[in-house]
Amino acid sequence: MVWHLPPQWPAIASRTHFCSGCCFSSSxxxxxxxxxxxxSASMMILSRLSSQLGLTGASRFEAHHADPGPSLSTLGLLRYPKHDKSAADATAAPRNVGHNKHTDVGxxxxxxxxxxxxxxLSLTTKRWEFIEPPAGHAVINVGDSLRFLSGGKLASVVHRVVPLRRQTQDEDRYSIxxxxxxxxxxxxxDTTGKAWxxxxxxxxxxxxxxxPSALDAKGRFLTGMMMEESDKLEGGEVQIAVTA
Structure with missing residues (x-):
């Protein structure tokens, strides 16, 4: 899902900075x-999805996210350090860069x-597909809890972060x-009927x-039970180690 940002939102993002003293309250x-x-935008989307699925009362998605909460909702600034491979290591897959395949928790x-x-991960082609960064838009993922609440009618998005070029990521990558x-x-x-x-x-x-190797050897929980051990990806996949 791609969401067009209102005109004032990019301006808010461009003014976001980290500082101390008198600037702190402004930040x-x-x-x-x-x-x-x-x-507010998230709650509007939940409301529209609830209506489309014919949900009423306490079964509506927004009822599970209503104020005053509390919840573990959060805003994060994510940094993926640059990675420049040496000539001697030119044929090996990148390590300690990006983020392994996963679905979002929430x-x-x-x-x-x-x-x-x-x-x-395209469910149609069974291949990893890059998403072009959409200027002036936000990419919106459905996470695990919404998938489970919908009884599987909404799918979690299996995704990962990798260098655009296999051998290098020549600058730090940031996202909000x-x-x-x-x-x-x-x-x-969940899909097995277990309550969480x-x-x-x-x-x-x-x-x-x-x-992951100790708690989820088959990768079922990392991918929100969207991928099973029997799932095959066309052309295989590069395993990217999660940056600490």
Missing amino acids: VLIFSVAISRWR SLTFLLAAQWGLQY AYFLRMNDGGVFH TANDWHDFKFGVFKN
Whole structure:
């Protein structure tokens, strides 16, 4: 999903900066305004999706995200350090750069990025496809909890971040992401029928991010149960180590 940003939003992003002293309160205000607008847009999307799926009352998606919360929704500035391979290492796959394949933990993700590197797994071609950074737009992902709440009618997006060119990423890559997550204690059922609270799923999956080989050897939880061990990707895939 690609969302056209209102004219004032890019201006807010361009004025975002980190400083101290007298500027701190101004920076906090900028972030507060941005978070408020992203949340409002997210709730509007949830409302439209609920209506399209014929949901009513407490079963509507926005009911699981209603104020006053609390929730683990958050705004993040993501940095992927540059990577320049030596001539001696020119044939090896990149390591310690980008982000492994995964789905997002929460409900909706608003992503702003001006640089290439984001890929999604096409359910049609079974291949990794680059997403062109859309100027003046945000990329919106459906996350795990919204998929489970919808009973699988909405699909989580399996995605990753890799260098545009296989051998190099010659500059740091930055993106800003707003992660809308369910209210703490909200309950959903995964594809096996197991019940999770939003908190438990969040904490478990972040544990998987830190130690996937021990907690998720088959990669089922990293991909929100969107990919099974039997799934085959055309042309294989490069495994990218998660940056610490």
